[in-house]
Amino acid sequence: MLLNKKQDLASQLRRTKILDATLLLFSENGLSQLRIAEISKRSGASIGSIYHHFKDREGVIYALYHDSFVDCFEQLRQSILEETDAESGIKRFVVSYLQWVFENPAQASFIYAASQEEILRRHQDELHAFKSQFYLDIFSWMSPFIQSGELLALPPWAYDAIIMGPAHEFSRRWLGGLRDLSMEEAQSIIADAVWRAIHID
């Protein structure tokens, strides 16, 4: 009753076209120059249609943020869960994130740009729920290694800062104009550094 109706498909397609145009325009001119009228022109959707599907400008931005975000997190979650020892898992996590950035630079830039906006406050609860589940999964993977003394025992917030901080910092710079830096080299250097920071000999 809910799927595969003509309207659903058309609606989904329109939504996708709007978000595709949005990402493209963001890549060209940045978030603050993103204009509804431009999205309309570029996507072929009327202004009314955009507002119908996304409520307002922030709604468009949030939808694209959300989709990109979920895509990235799912890849990360899968990666780490495939590994069975601490060192491979932690390094794979870092490498996978950088790989996602490498493969999806526009989305990655968009996430960083949008995450600075207050937009997210409006959807705080939904985002928080998603992130919480994600961190739960990661934690339950790490937990045995913390118990066994392979990984440092730290307050929960510290893992994110120590494990993901360097990759985020590098990504922001790589995306922001330093794309000639080798992502492959960065993956190995940063993964090694994180491992030194987080494990116990």
Next chain:
Amino acid sequence: MLLNKKQDLASQLRRTKILDATLLLFSENGLSQLRIAEISKRSGASIGSIYHHFKDREGVIYALYHDSFVDCFEQLRQSILEETDAESGIKRFVVSYLQWVFENPAQASFIYAASQEEILRRHQDELHAFKSQFYLDIFSWMSPFIQSGELLALPPWAYDAIIMGPAHEFSRRWLGGLRDLSMEEAQSIIADAVWRAIHID
């Protein structure tokens, strides 16, 4: 001929009042809700006066970004240069940054928010010059320790990611609503982690 004229002082004062109001309004409603008309009301400066001093809305944002940025970097530069051994220096650097964030949360938030904007592209050269000088100073401090084998020899970009990444990641979260996390605890945990990541036994 250039200093202490009545006009310079009054002008400086007005500029300061505009930027103070801007920071306050940003703290209350975020960057995207920052309105020139509001800044005018809050600061007592007319709209014309704001445009006279800052050219346009982005000009106001850039000026505040620049001032905050310089303040932070100067404190960091001083901190590390006061230290004479590798471990104290690296740890002091991380701790000082977190301390600056702790003491200037509004400015810190503003820097993170503004750094995502394309605004900075307009002033890229000026910013780049300032940052380059800063990194030169930091590098020349680190250099002997890299030579002597106390610190890892890495490509230049890697130091920033590894040393500052965790502090930035923590700061963003702390500023974004987790202010009950102990900054003191974070300083020690993160400084230790960075040291493990960057030194050679």
Next chain:
DNA sequence: TTTATTTCTAGAAAAATATTCTAATATTAA
């Protein structure tokens, strides 16, 4: 099938906001 209901589209009208412009005032230089 016919009719009613809901979803979607279109773009003009309205509201919100940024920017420009002109005139007046204050300060500095000549």
Next chain:
DNA sequence: TTAATATTAGAATATTTTTCTAGAAATAAA
């Protein structure tokens, strides 16, 4: 004292977002 420059003020204009109304398309009900 006079001319030139810097600053202020806020109305007028331009840009952009958002709302609104009407109609088309799809679905559900009869």
